Amino acid sequence: LLLINGEPATTIDATDRGLQYGDGLFETCAIWNGRPQQWQQHFHRLTLGCKRLGIPLPDGTLLYQEAMQLCHAVSRGVLKIVVTRGGGGRGYRPPAQPAPNRLLQSLPWPDYPASYRQRGIRARLCATPVGQSPALAGLKSLNRLEQVLARAEWSDPEIAEGLMLDPAGHPVEGTMSNLFVVIDGCLRTPDLSRGGVAGIMRQLIIEMAATLAIECRVDTLTLEDLWSADGLFFCNSLIGLWPVRELAGQAMDPEAIPRRLIESLTNQLEYL
């Protein structure tokens, strides 16, 4: 089911700037027991994104009502929200008064094996780099072609995620997730000021670590940091947290992730 500006629809104006230029943003929320999860956090990120791009923010109450229209009958699923700058403007130049379009879509829950969370995943190194784009860094914008190319690199169903490096070879994120490294019980996650998507689950884990008195640093990582780490995990709003048991053929310890972090996350996120 899909709503465009509140109305059931299947198509969008072909001149929409979202299609023509990737001029927009999106959010992907878990649906659980008829409600979008982490709604406040997703709406907050959308708010910041719209502000950075100069796209008028959809009304929060209206957006929530429309989200509930799609979610209320869903016990477990995915809500995808796309906000584009709408039509108009001249070439790249945006119109002075944009009329944004909002698309809400209800999608099935992805059927990832339970073992991914419980026993960890196998991951690969992607050849496609994440670009360095200070203007878009952190944003969940519609410019996601690098992630598409990275995800197209493999079809082996045994490989659950791919790690993307920046052009200088620093680990940045997974194709659809953020990365954390565990060293001596402390966490490190890549700085995203030059590229990458600042995930809701990443933010939640950073905050949770602070609550649990687990040291967590945001900084530049190297591949050597990863090889010498006690453990790694990927996270996003749908998968929660996936420990890594193998990266690029090298065994990693999926048990290295602080137990109380996993417990705290599982307690807080019922849908996992």
Added chain:
Amino acid sequence: LLLINGEPATTIDATDRGLQYGDGLFETCAIWNGRPQQWQQHFHRLTLGCKRLGIPLPDGTLLYQEAMQLCHAVSRGVLKIVVTRGGGGRGYRPPAQPAPNRLLQSLPWPDYPASYRQRGIRARLCATPVGQSPALAGLKSLNRLEQVLARAEWSDPEIAEGLMLDPAGHPVEGTMSNLFVVIDGCLRTPDLSRGGVAGIMRQLIIEMAATLAIECRVDTLTLEDLWSADGLFFCNSLIGLWPVRELAGQAMDPEAIPRRLIESLTNQLEYL
């Protein structure tokens, strides 16, 4: 007028990957006397782009027929071609057998003042950098949000173009054009292996320079190279070549561009 896969249309499937991820490419051709100009070059770039992205290339004869359907009654205008990967796939992962969508759109000729080409333009330095993205460098992909943000920086109609720098401060391109620098009668244009769009007019000028025995080098430029240059110009398929008479408030000599280059270009491109 707009054709999608050969049929008149105004809308496109909202789940198209072009909208969801910017998963596609485009071309912008001049229309002159009922025909798309530099068709071979545009189709060649589309061919290379589709190959890099793994998108099946539309049939060239069919695409030309559809282009002619839009162009045949147009004496002067713009043809925009968008090719997306179509729908399907799971998240970022593309479908194994993509069914691309092709959009052809006829647009009015942009009404730039004739003085831009004759007496030169005023240009600014954009604060929005062009990202370094080796995976997408050179491609005219649908991921154009940086250009949108750069073009949104100014509304002064006296400023015709903005120069974008990479994150390290090296000049890369205009928001909608490529950049050339003239030094001692020789040309230099930025290397686009890490970012930027490899324009058809840029390619034409590089080839034309060779024919005219004008030295032309593709390399990394600095802002200092620009300030100390004899002259600068921007180019694309619609504007041809715009000399710069002022960059960021500093006067430049619009007459510094080799006269025989301008004459050769004007002779070859009737629509200018």
